[in-house]
Amino acid sequence: MAYLLLISEPRGQRESRTPAEGEALYAQMVQFAAELDARGVLLAVQSLVSDADAARVEVRDGRTSVIDGPFSEAKEMIGGFFLVDCATREEALAFARACPAAQWATVEVRETGPCFR
Numbered sequence: 616m617a618y619l620l621l622i623s624e625p626r627g628q629r630e631s632r633t634p635a636e637g638e639a640l641y642a643q644m645v646q647f648a649a650e651l652d653a654r655g656v657l658l659a660v661q662s663l664v665s666d667a668d669a670a671r672v673e674v675r676d677g678r679t680s681v682i683d684g685p686f687s688e689a690k691e692m693i694g695g696f697f698l699v700d701c702a703t704r705e706e707a708l709a710f711a712r713a714c715p716a717a718q719w720a721t722v723e724v725r726e727t728g729p730c731f732r
Contacts, residue, residue, distance in 0.1 A: 616701055616726060616727070618725065621696050621724075622721075624693075624716070625691055644714075644716060670683050671686070
């Protein structure tokens with residue numbers, strides 16, 4: 616089963632770090648990805664830049680709206696994800712606990728599957 620480890624971090628946290636601190640934390644995440652890959656469970660990984668240049672698109676009753684970021688109503692932003700192949704939910708939770716980002720952000724664990732479940 617595939618599980619998404621979704622990194623949800625407090626808005627503004629990145630700006631509070633020095634460049635060296637940010638690079639050191641990023642290096643920890645790269646190492647974690649390499650460890651997952653070496654175990655043969657990593658399906659995909661990606662970090663995301665700040666949502667300052669992001670956009671939200673909605674289509675309602677045939678009308679499209681585009682809302683440019685940053686999204687002031689949000690207290691957190693998605694910082695990235697790991698997609699891992701796990702035999703059980705418990706294994707996915709163990710990977711989430713081992714993720715360095717769990718020390719400064721929230722790692723949400725979600726099983727992939729059809730959206731009608």
